[in-house]
Amino acid sequence: MSLTVAARIARRELRGGLRGFRVFLACLALGVAAIAAVGSVRQSIETGLQQEGATLLGGDAEIQLTYRFASDEERTWIDDNASAVSEIVDFRSMAVVTRDGETERGLTQVKGVDAAYPLLGEVRLDPAMPLAQALNGTQDLPGAAMDPVLVARLGIAVGDRFRLGTQDFVLTAALIREPDDAGGGFGLGPRTLVRTEALQSSGLLAPGTLFASAYRMTVAAGTDMARLETQATGALGGSGLRWRDSRNGAPGVGEFVDRLGAFLVLVGLAGLVVGGVGVAAAVRSYLSEKTGVIATLKTLGATTHTIFLAYALQIAALTGIGIVLGLVLGALAPLALAPVIEARLPLPAVFGIHPAPLAEAALYGVLAAALFTLWPLARTEQVRAAALFRGAATSRLLLPRWPYLLALALLLAALVGAAAWLSGLARLTLWSAAGMTAAFVILIVVAAGLRRLSRRLARSRAVRGRSALRMALGSVGGPGSEAGSVVLSLGLGLTVLAAIGQIDANLRGAIARDLPKVAPSYFVVDIQTDQLDPLLTGLRADQQVSRVETAPMLRGVISRINGRPAAEVAGEHWVLQGDRGITYSAAPPNGTQVTAGQWWDEDYSGPPQVSFAAEEAAEMGLQLGDRITINVLGRDIEAAITSLRNVDFSTAGIGFILSMNPAALAGAPHSHIATIYAQPEAEARLLSQIGNAYPNITMIRVRDAIARIGEVLRGIAAATTYGALATLVTGFIVLIGAAAAGERARTYEAAVLKTLGATRRAILLNFALRSAIFGLAAGVVAIAAGGLAGWGVMTFVMETEFSFEPVSALAVVTGGALTTLAAGLGFAWRPLSARPARVLRARE
Amino acid sequence: MPDTVVSLQDTRLSLSGNAGMVDILKGIDLQVTRGETLGLVGPSGSGKSSLLMLVGGLDRATGGQVRVLGHDLTSMGEDALARLRRQHMGVVFQSFHLIPTMTALENVATPLELAGRRDAFDRAEAELEAIGLADRARHYPAQLSGGEQQRVALARAAAPRPDILLADEPTGNLDGDTGEAIMELLFGLRDRHGSTLILVTHAPDLAARCDRVVRLVDGRLSDAAVQDAAE
Ligand SMILES: Nc1ncnc2c1ncn2[C@@H]1O[C@H](COP(=O)(O)OP(=O)(O)OP(=O)(O)O)[C@@H](O)[C@H]1O
Numbered sequence A: 001m002s003l004t005v006a007a008r009i010a011r012r013e014l015r016g017g018l019r020g021f022r023v024f025l026a027c028l029a030l031g032v033a034a035i036a037a038v039g040s041v042r043q044s045i046e047t048g049l050q051q052e053g054a055t056l057l058g059g060d061a062e063i064q065l066t067y068r069f070a071s072d073e074e075r076t077w078i079d080d081n082a083s084a085v086s087e088i089v090d091f092r093s094m095a096v097v098t099r100d101g102e103t104e105r106g107l108t109q110v111k112g113v114d115a116a117y118p119l120l121g122e123v124r125l126d127p128a129m130p131l132a133q134a135l136n137g138t139q140d141l142p143g144a145a146m147d148p149v150l151v152a153r154l155g156i157a158v159g160d161r162f163r164l165g166t167q168d169f170v171l172t173a174a175l176i177r178e179p180d181d182a183g184g185g186f187g188l189g190p191r192t193l194v195r196t197e198a199l200q201s202s203g204l205l206a207p208g209t210l211f212a213s214a215y216r217m218t219v220a221a222g223t224d225m226a227r228l229e230t231q232a233t234g235a236l237g238g239s240g241l242r243w244r245d246s247r248n249g250a251p252g253v254g255e256f257v258d259r260l261g262a263f264l265v266l267v268g269l270a271g272l273v274v275g276g277v278g279v280a281a282a283v284r285s286y287l288s289e290k291t292g293v294i295a296t297l298k299t300l301g302a303t304t305h306t307i308f309l310a311y312a313l314q315i316a317a318l319t320g321i322g323i324v325l326g327l328v329l330g331a332l333a334p335l336a337l338a339p340v341i342e343a344r345l346p347l348p349a350v351f352g353i354h355p356a357p358l359a360e361a362a363l364y365g366v367l368a369a370a371l372f373t374l375w376p377l378a379r380t381e382q383v384r385a386a387a388l389f390r391g392a393a394t395s396r397l398l399l400p401r402w403p404y405l406l407a408l409a410l411l412l413a414a415l416v417g418a419a420a421w422l423s424g425l426a427r428l429t430l431w432s433a434a435g436m437t438a439a440f441v442i443l444i445v446v447a448a449g450l451r452r453l454s455r456r457l458a459r460s461r462a463v464r465g466r467s468a469l470r471m472a473l474g475s476v477g478g479p480g481s482e483a484g485s486v487v488l489s490l491g492l493g494l495t496v497l498a499a500i501g502q503i504d505a506n507l508r509g510a511i512a513r514d515l516p517k518v519a520p521s522y523f524v525v526d527i528q529t530d531q532l533d534p535l536l537t538g539l540r541a542d543q544q545v546s547r548v549e550t551a552p553m554l555r556g557v558i559s560r561i562n563g564r565p566a567a568e569v570a571g572e573h574w575v576l577q578g579d580r581g582i583t584y585s586a587a588p589p590n591g592t593q594v595t596a597g598q599w600w601d602e603d604y605s606g607p608p609q610v611s612f613a614a615e616e617a618a619e620m621g622l623q624l625g626d627r628i629t630i631n632v633l634g635r636d637i638e639a640a641i642t643s644l645r646n647v648d649f650s651t652a653g654i655g656f657i658l659s660m661n662p663a664a665l666a667g668a669p670h671s672h673i674a675t676i677y678a679q680p681e682a683e684a685r686l687l688s689q690i691g692n693a694y695p696n697i698t699m700i701r702v703r704d705a706i707a708r709i710g711e712v713l714r715g716i717a718a719a720t721t722y723g724a725l726a727t728l729v730t731g732f733i734v735l736i737g738a739a740a741a742g743e744r745a746r747t748y749e750a751a752v753l754k755t756l757g758a759t760r761r762a763i764l765l766n767f768a769l770r771s772a773i774f775g776l777a778a779g780v781v782a783i784a785a786g787g788l789a790g791w792g793v794m795t796f797v798m799e800t801e802f803s804f805e806p807v808s809a810l811a812v813v814t815g816g817a818l819t820t821l822a823a824g825l826g827f828a829w830r831p832l833s834a835r836p837a838r839v840l841r842a843r844e
Numbered sequence B: 001m002p003d004t005v006v007s008l009q010d011t012r013l014s015l016s017g018n019a020g021m022v023d024i025l026k027g028i029d030l031q032v033t034r035g036e037t038l039g040l041v042g043p044s045g046s047g048k049s050s051l052l053m054l055v056g057g058l059d060r061a062t063g064g065q066v067r068v069l070g071h072d073l074t075s076m077g078e079d080a081l082a083r084l085r086r087q088h089m090g091v092v093f094q095s096f097h098l099i100p101t102m103t104a105l106e107n108v109a110t111p112l113e114l115a116g117r118r119d120a121f122d123r124a125e126a127e128l129e130a131i132g133l134a135d136r137a138r139h140y141p142a143q144l145s146g147g148e149q150q151r152v153a154l155a156r157a158a159a160p161r162p163d164i165l166l167a168d169e170p171t172g173n174l175d176g177d178t179g180e181a182i183m184e185l186l187f188g189l190r191d192r193h194g195s196t197l198i199l200v201t202h203a204p205d206l207a208a209r210c211d212r213v214v215r216l217v218d219g220r221l222s223d224a225a226v227q228d229a230a231e
């Protein structure tokens, strides 16, 4: 009964159109759109990864081995179980070009393939030609295709020669696209594609060199991949093989996209919350305009319930419109930007309308709208019929009755719960929610305090005679003050931005800071045992080389801990992901800090012992005496942990998680690594000297490697900043909304002040001071809260040091203050230019 | 200096309404001398308020001349007009027009402050005391009754001791007794400070208390009705 009446009232009230609701709609639509867009892009990529899983993998399934090719037994199993097989080797090396007596060198990730490659998809070359033709090369030289970036760096052209190890190749084409390049931009060097056979005489695949081999298989359609995996590990198990199949073609990448996407959705949610403040303000000002109507309805006998319902229905209808607008925008924007996004992604993406992320965005929209409009709506109950005869509405902050408070709490819990559940980042979500709520409460308290303080200051003798300041303070502290809405919206927006600014600056700072003061110039790998002594002798005689460190290196996979599969014991710890470098040493190397247990005797030759990195051991729950099984080159070695030591990975020096006694690894073919500390001006000379003398050796410029890692981190920071852009724009709209809402009041005030003899300058100064006061209060809170949030994220999520970044903070606050000022002044134009007579007459 | 403080010559005002231009004042000639109390009467919509706004410099004439205290208002900029008002004019409206975000005291002190008086607040306090509202000084307009608001507005207009007081139906929104009290205050202020007063009113008994009454009909001064009430 009351519902139909309420619906009728609602319809009549909305007949006036949506003009008064622009801010409401914009805030809601923008917040929903940002979340929907981020979610859609993420879904597009995930769908792409799924659909292209097999192609990305290069086959239906893949068995990966490190450091060796498959044994005959393994190869037989693979051939028996696959309809087609392709063998791949992959390793880092240097591509060398000699031109006019000068040598040019470039780090490259070499991929050797057989004739069956690629099993799926197609290799694109420039000039276009079949892969076989490109790799066959010329009569006397094998061919190679190379990443255009490397082609340019080496300054060569199609038809030119270059060298890998001791083997010459002719460049036959630029490699435009590998179908199985899920890692894409994430690899350490640009790609060179050759025939594996052609590498036989390069000296690069000698035992002990760091290479990985992979056996891609296609299988009959409908094969149960999970069963095949079990069979493979059963038949070949324990030999250090890694299995991947098309169920998850690009695991690392998929996870990365997933987490980054979830994080950006959270950033979008922060934007929605900022928009929520605008939504709340819009509803409050709409309802305060309706005070007369509500009072009249009450005198006519409408119950509070009916009235609440009537306005709730209007808000619900508007929320629906806002969300639909947001969804349309959020779904279409990625489609429109698809070509741009695709060009920048090293990943396949299937752009389209994805219902799941849209539903998620809509859910957030509904919950946020309900959360932010319920309180203002509850105030309709507090309108007394007598309001009709007492002009101004009370501006006191009245708490709604308990059922509303309960509903508010439930809505908040639902919103946070949904975000925690759907993002999969529960901890981060809860912390963010707690942070936002804290900022919210702080800002409300600060706004109230600001009003009190302003009121008191306006009365103080100190401002007597400074009329503009006194008037500004008076209006900040007086009835109908905008302090609440402006400080809240501006403060929340700035807090989010300040937090992101701090995180961003700290991330960048961490990259620069964690770069060691004395980083080595080169990280050298693949040094053969017989090359080690001559190399070291040469380097130690070099005046410009200050230090050289070397260590033997093998690679292995930790397969079991105390006899149980390692993953069962230590979960998904990074030390268990893939293979690890292992070294051996008779005595603890210089500077080693053994924190527990004891290093073996120099001539120890009993059962294998291992010294484990202390921090990682603690994280994995390993203790002295635990036994770990390490698969090295297909051979299982079980060793007891007899000591723990500190390993510092931040210096870019040599650091191994695992170090064993020499006898344990005796006979296993291996190479050595070295770090060379040299003066920067000697770097180019060293590269060519060592490169010429030892063609098989790969030298990685540490500066380049760090720069690449920095690039990835900066990319993440940039994505975050873009995400924050939605928050910024929303905050801006909220501010404009607040400024516009106050325009009528200011126009009237300006007219009266003019009547009393105020010049436009004095009035403008008064308005500007108000904005400045708001901007300052919001800015101070934002710096404090943003700094705190930044500290929390850096300390607990990134687990690195936090240092307060004043420049970023200052930029945020200045920007915020200027924006408020601009919005305030922009909306002062009408008040200032209006003739007082017209304004006052309209109020007669 | 001649004792003419307000001088209108063929003053015209046209406003663009919904249905094109509307001629509101159609050529007014009027002189007001120092210390005089002029009553402005006429039917509703005849242009009384408009005329008062022009004299106060709150609106700009679209034709003719408006001279106040020797200044040609039609050629003055908005800020110059504001300064002139600040020093020489006080305006009282039918619907008070107090600034809602300021207390009674602050409302009264504002014009004094704008005029650069160091003792603005003490003067304002005294002014409120004089009209019997000292205990309401810290109330906001929304917390005052209509009569109280109008008394504050009156104190605000009179506080800077203006040469000219403009009052547009100051009792129009108030009941008889309250209106009476306001009028007593207004005339009292005029007498005490010797201000020139231009009073728009509908009430015959108030008109009768003026030195002179002019009648406005359809944007023109109606000669027939101009009368010398006093002498
Ligand atoms: N902004 C405007 N645009 C067009 N016409 C207007 C405007 N403001 C007022 N008017 C018209 O100007 C005329 C004079 O208005 P004014 O307020 O001066 O009359 P008044 O004599 O004061 O009337 P009252 O006794 O009712 O106060 C009226 O007809 C009114 O409709």
Ligand SMILES: [Mg+2]
Binding pocket: B048, B049, B050, B168
């Ligand atoms: Mg009038």
